[in-house]
Amino acid sequence: SSAIMVKDLADQLGVKATELIKRLIGLGVMAGVNQELDRETAVIIATEFGATVEERATQEEQEEIILQGEDDSPESLTERPPVVTVMGHVDHGKTSLLDRIRATRVTQSEAGGITQHIGASVIEWNDRKVVFLDTPGHEAFTSMRARGAQVTDVAVLVVAANDGVMPQTVEAINHAKAANVPIVVAINKIDLPGANPDKVRTELSNYGLIAEEWGGDTIMVPVSARTGEGIENLLEALILQADVLELKANSQRAAQGTIIEAKLDKGRGPVATVLVSRGMLNVGDVFVAGAVYGRVRALINDRGQRVKSAGPSMPVEVLGFNQLPEAGDDFVILADERQAKSIADSRQDRIRRQSEPNARGVSLDDFLQRL
Ligand code: GTP
Ligand code: MG
Numbered sequence: 001s002s003a004i005m006v007k008d009l010a011d012q013l014g015v016k017a018t019e020l021i022k023r024l025i026g027l028g029v030m031a032g033v034n035q036e037l038d039r040e041t042a043v044i045i046a047t048e049f050g051a052t053v054e055e056r057a058t059q060e061e062q063e064e065i066i067l068q069g070e071d072d073s074p075e076s077l078t079e080r081p082p083v084v085t086v087m088g089h090v091d092h093g094k095t096s097l098l099d100r101i102r103a104t105r106v107t108q109s110e111a112g113g114i115t116q117h118i119g120a121s122v123i124e125w126n127d128r129k130v131v132f133l134d135t136p137g138h139e140a141f142t143s144m145r146a147r148g149a150q151v152t153d154v155a156v157l158v159v160a161a162n163d164g165v166m167p168q169t170v171e172a173i174n175h176a177k178a179a180n181v182p183i184v185v186a187i188n189k190i191d192l193p194g195a196n197p198d199k200v201r202t203e204l205s206n207y208g209l210i211a212e213e214w215g216g217d218t219i220m221v222p223v224s225a226r227t228g229e230g231i232e233n234l235l236e237a238l239i240l241q242a243d244v245l246e247l248k249a250n251s252q253r254a255a256q257g258t259i260i261e262a263k264l265d266k267g268r269g270p271v272a273t274v275l276v277s278r279g280m281l282n283v284g285d286v287f288v289a290g291a292v293y294g295r296v297r298a299l300i301n302d303r304g305q306r307v308k309s310a311g312p313s314m315p316v317e318v319l320g321f322n323q324l325p326e327a328g329d330d331f332v333i334l335a336d337e338r339q340a341k342s343i344a345d346s347r348q349d350r351i352r353r354q355s356e357p358n359a360r361g362v363s364l365d366d367f368l369q370r371l
Helices: 006-013 017-026 039-048 059-068 094-102 139-150 167-178 197-205 231-245 337-355 364-370
Strands: 003-005 036-038 083-088 119-125 128-134 154-160 183-188 220-222 256-265 269-278 286-289 292-300 315-321 330-334
Touching: 003 006, 003 039, 006 017, 006 036, 006 039, 017 039, 036 039, 059 330, 059 337, 083 094, 083 139, 083 167, 094 119, 094 128, 094 154, 094 183, 094 231, 119 315, 128 231, 139 167, 139 256, 154 167, 154 231, 183 197, 183 231, 197 220, 220 231, 286 337, 292 337, 330 337
Parallel strands: 083 128, 083 154, 154 183, 183 220
Antiparallel strands: 003 036, 119 128, 256 269, 256 330, 269 315, 286 292, 286 330, 292 315
16 A cells, blocks of 8 residues: 655645644654655544545556456457466476477476476367466475466376375465366376376375265376376366366457566577467567566567467567566556556566665654654
């Protein structure tokens, strides 16, 4: 909520600052003329001076309303592909599973075989598109898994059948539950001699995930990323799960989305992957992303091809940021570049102010001097 300086409030009320400060002391608030009062205190004081306080949105609230944009009417909505996030413990085979699904080989190109960021890919199966986000299983990447869960429609929880439920398996379950995202379990590595899918089912039941075949409502699909066994079943289960959700979005409006990763590229400058949640993102569009802004200079799809636009559920690399945004930031197209800049600037200001040492702790000496 907003704050107001004591002297400004006194001006607005048409009273002397010292009068106002006396009243504040009466309320047990020690404040100097240059001190900011929180909204509640300001309202109480203003009322004491007989002023009526009109509810007005703060600048921040006004900006958020602009960024939120209009709601989409039910008629404007059309089907969109599901966004599926692959989560699970380190080395349980998330990236291998995705490779198998895409029939490419991303695992080998990753540094040390550990997934470093949320990789996004779009696959087509039986004429249906599915968007996959890969997440790292390493314990250091909690926030990325949490973020993955937030932008996702369905979570694939990968559990290695020879290893069972491990700490990041449990964490992934918690993130998915917190985000209210349905979980489909992929019991992976069933090709290994030590694989024990039933042990995985038992362990998962301790976390409230009961397999369908055991009378529960969680789909658990035994798979092998190595041999390809069960992959079709997994895709079918995901489509089924997505159909239940009836995922829709307006693809005609100005785009909105979320930054899922951002990096400073030597040659290209700030580059970020945006997951479009609604609308159509086009080259040339003006945007705000968190506290930065820009104009879309180029869009690059998950296969590294330049595209002119990207619709709902699509992950796309965006060039044209004035500075590096942060993963998790909102991404909103605006009609006016000046407005985009002004919103980004005021968000920057707010971030700066929040990180400054608190100006509220005033000593009695300071207080008396100011008086
Ligand atoms: P992080 O991203 O680091 O969390 O790991 P990940 O879950 O993406 O695992 P990744 O796909 O990198 O696989 C880890 C290791 O398990 C690799 O050596 C894979 O070859 C192996 N692996 C993955 N799936 C299978 C499988 O189905 N069967 C067998 N035998 N090995 C597998
Ligand atoms: Mg990986």
